[in-house]
Amino acid sequence: MNMRLFVLAIATSLCASCALTSTPTTGVLAPGARLELVREGFQFTEGPLPMADGGLYFTDLRASKVHRLDPRGNVSTVYENTGETNGLAYDLNGEVLGIEAAGKRIRRFGADGRVSEVSRGDGVHEMLQPNDLIVDTKGGIYFTDPGPRPVVAGRKVYVYYLPPGAKNALVADDRMIRPNGLTISLDGKVLIVADTVDQTIWQYDIQVDGKLANRRPFARMQNIAAGEDSGGDGLAIDFEGRIFVTSVTGIQMFDREGRYLGNIPVPRKSTNVAFSGPDKSVLYITAREGVYKIQTLTRGPDRRGK
Numbered sequence: 001m002n003m004r005l006f007v008l009a010i011a012t013s014l015c016a017s018c019a020l021t022s023t024p025t026t027g028v029l030a031p032g033a034r035l036e037l038v039r040e041g042f043q044f045t046e047g048p049l050p051m052a053d054g055g056l057y058f059t060d061l062r063a064s065k066v067h068r069l070d071p072r073g074n075v076s077t078v079y080e081n082t083g084e085t086n087g088l089a090y091d092l093n094g095e096v097l098g099i100e101a102a103g104k105r106i107r108r109f110g111a112d113g114r115v116s117e118v119s120r121g122d123g124v125h126e127m128l129q130p131n132d133l134i135v136d137t138k139g140g141i142y143f144t145d146p147g148p149r150p151v152v153a154g155r156k157v158y159v160y161y162l163p164p165g166a167k168n169a170l171v172a173d174d175r176m177i178r179p180n181g182l183t184i185s186l187d188g189k190v191l192i193v194a195d196t197v198d199q200t201i202w203q204y205d206i207q208v209d210g211k212l213a214n215r216r217p218f219a220r221m222q223n224i225a226a227g228e229d230s231g232g233d234g235l236a237i238d239f240e241g242r243i244f245v246t247s248v249t250g251i252q253m254f255d256r257e258g259r260y261l262g263n264i265p266v267p268r269k270s271t272n273v274a275f276s277g278p279d280k281s282v283l284y285i286t287a288r289e290g291v292y293k294i295q296t297l298t299r300g301p302d303r304r305g306k
Contacts, residue, residue, distance in 0.1 A: 027240075027297055027298060028238075028242065028253060028261065028262075028296060028297055028298050029262075029264070029294070029296055029297060030295070030297055033294055033295060033296070034294065035264065035265070035266065035267075035285075035292050035293075035294045036292060036293050036294065037290055037291075037292055038069065038073065038284070038290070038291045038292060038293050039069070039073075039075055039290065039291050040289050040290035040291075041289065041290075042060045042063065042067075042288075042289050042290065042291075043060055043061070043062035043063045043289065044060060044061040044062040044063075044271070044288060044289075045058055045059070045060060045061075045271065045272075045286035045287065045288065045289070045290065045291055046058065046059045046060075046061045046086050046087065046234070046271050046272050046286050047059035047061075047066075047085065047086055047087045047088040047098070047132075047272060047286070048088075048234070048272050048273065048274035048276070048284045048285075048286050048291075049088040049089065049090070049096070049274060049305055049306065050274055050275060050276035050280060050284075050300060050305060050306065051068070051276065052304075053070075053071055054071040054276055054277050054278055054280075055068060055069055055070045055071050055276065056068070056069040056274065056276045056284050056291075057069075057078070057088055057096065058088075058284075058286055058291060059082070059085050059086060059087075059088060059098070061084050061085065061086050061101060062084065064080065064081055064082045064083060064084050064085065064102070065077050065079065065080050065082060066078050066079040066082055066085060066088070066096075066098065066109070069284075069291065071277070079098075079109060079115075082098060082100065082103075082107075083100035083101070083102045083103025083104075083105070083107075084100055084101040084102035084103065085098035085099065085100050085101070085103075085107075086098075086099055086100070086101045086130070086131050086132060087099045087131060087132035087133050087143075087181075087234075087272070088133075089133050089134050089135050089141070089305055089306070090135065090304050090305040091108065091135055091139060092135065092139040093111075094111075094304065095108055095109065095110055095111055096108070096109040097109075097118065097133060097135070097141070099130045099131065099132065099133045099143055100130065101129050101130060101131065102129075104120060104121070104126065104127040104128075104129070104130060105117055105118070105119065105120045105121075105127070105130075106118040106119045106120075106130075106133065106141065106143065106162070118141070118162070118167075119141075119162050119166075119167055119168065119169055121145070121160065121168070121169055122158075122160060122168050122169045122170065122171055123167075123168035123169075125156070125158070125171075127145045128145055128146075128147035128148060128155075128157065129145065129146065129147050129148045130143060130144065130145045131143075131144045131145065131146050131179075131180050131181075132144050132180060132181050132182055132234065132272075133182075134182055134183060134184055134305075134306065135305075136184060136188060136206070136210065137188045138164050138210070139164035139165075140161060140162060140163050140164050140210045141161070141162040141169075142159065142160070142161050142162075142172065142182055142184070142191055143159075143160050143162070143169070143182075144157075144158070144159055144160070144179040144180055144181075144182060144193065145157055145158045145159075145160065145179075146176075146178040146179050146180055146196065147178070151177065151178060151197060156174050157174065157176065157177075157178060157179060158171055158172075158173070158174050158179070159171075159172045159173040159174075159176065159179050159182070159191075159193060159212070160172055161210045161211065161212070163209075163210055170210070170211065172191075172204075172210075172211060172212045173193075173204065173212055173215065175215070176193065176195050176198065176202065177195055177197040177198050178195055178196045178197045178198075179193050179194075179195055180193070180194050180195060180196045180232060180233050180234070181193070181194045181232070181233050181234035181235040181245065181246070181272065182194070182235060183235040183236065183237045183243070183306060184206070184237075185237070185241065186237065186239070186241050186301055188206065189205065189206055190203050190204065190205060190206060191203065191204045191206055191212060192218050192235060192237075192243060194230075194232035194233060194234075194235055194245050194246075195230065195232050196229060196230065196231060196232050196233055197229045197230065198230060198232070199220050199221045199224050199230045199232070200217050200218075200219075200220055200221075201217070201218045201219045201220070201221065201232060201243070201245060201254075201258075202215060202216070202217060202218060203215075203216060203217070203218035204216075217258070218243070218254075218258045219243070219254045219258035219259075219260065221245070221247050221249075221252055222249075222252060222260050222263070223249050223263070224247070224248060224249070228248060229248065230247055230248065231246065231247045231248035231249075231269065231270075232245055232246070232247055233245070233246040233247075233270070233271050233272060234246050234270075234271055234272025234273050234274075234286070235273070235306075236273040236274050236275055236283070236300070236306055237300075237301055237306070238275065238296075238298045238299060238300060238301065239280075239298065239299050239300065239301050239302055240256065240298065241255075241256030242254065242255055242256060242261070242298065243256075243258075244273050244283065245273075246266075246270035246271055246272060246273060246285070247263075247270070248269070249263050249265070250263050250264045250265040250266045250270060251263065251264040251266060251270060251273055251283070251285060264283075264285075264294060266285055266287050266292060267287075268287035268288040268289065268290055269287060269288055270285050270286070270287040271286045271287060271288070272285070272286045273285050273286075274300070274306050275296075275299060275300025275301075275306075276300070277293070277295075279299050280299040280300035280301075281295065281296055281297075281298070281299045281300075282294070282295055282296065283296050
């Protein structure tokens, strides 16, 4: 084995259980908390969605599969040929919704095994490469369409809102560079959206009809090199309103006011995060070929899914 391969092998071995290099955050991570590799060998993991039994749904986007990680750590495939499904969410009936990057639509995976189309966007703009979604308390769906890379100057990309029961969505915002992961505040009044290019995480007031108003910064991601994309991707929220967002540095953490709390380094480029496990206290991270987890002192929100 040559020296370069030897170094790579050692680095891979060390990263299977990475100690945190950031300062432990009171109420979030215990001193000495360690990131663990749950499983690897996938093509592009995404879409972590907690299950009621403490398990986790997640997607392998490029393989067009949805997998289930059970509480004992076993992985099984539950859906195939999913059109490069990326983000996952639950509807009000507890059925899984998936947003297809290649299929350019939202589909419902019914409890009876049937798969049905929910929406292809606003009926005016063909979706470019939709990414993530979340359902509000009324059953409406917010979803993002950042489009493919490279970013094209002047090309409009969108945050959409699909009202309950509707087929065509409404354009909720078209001013972001590349909108990606999103979540809703615990009180259901604010939508929070990350941008994979911009270092700003944005927030909007949710109106009675689901439209968005009062766009403003929620937080600014830290320690991003000048000229580098933030990598802002999937978001998770805990039961106290803290926000966890993937980035080029790992998982950046912010309190409910947008103040930076710290960073969880991840050996692969992270794509999304979700709380699951016992009491929703384990933070799961999808990161390219692998799925990771870390035990926390906090827990996910008291609502179905993320």
